[in-house]
Amino acid sequence: MKIVAANTDLCVNHSEAYSKVKGAYSLWFAAYDNLTRDDFLKRLVVLPETGDRAREVVRFLIHNPERWK
Secondary structure, three states: OOOOOOOOEEEEEHHHHHHHHHHHHHHHHHOOOOOOOHHHHHHHHHOOOOOHHHHHHHHHHOOHHHOOO
């Protein structure tokens, strides 16, 4: 069982959530006509549909924007 993902310092669950959050941004960017990354994260963190791990990743990225790769 993997605890840490290969190319990150995140656990496997948070690494997967991070990938999904990043993937969703391009869809939101197109749908909301040039939505900024900060606005995307602020919207995503308050949605009730956002899962726990994704919400944790979003909060982390809000406080550590340099970690968005």
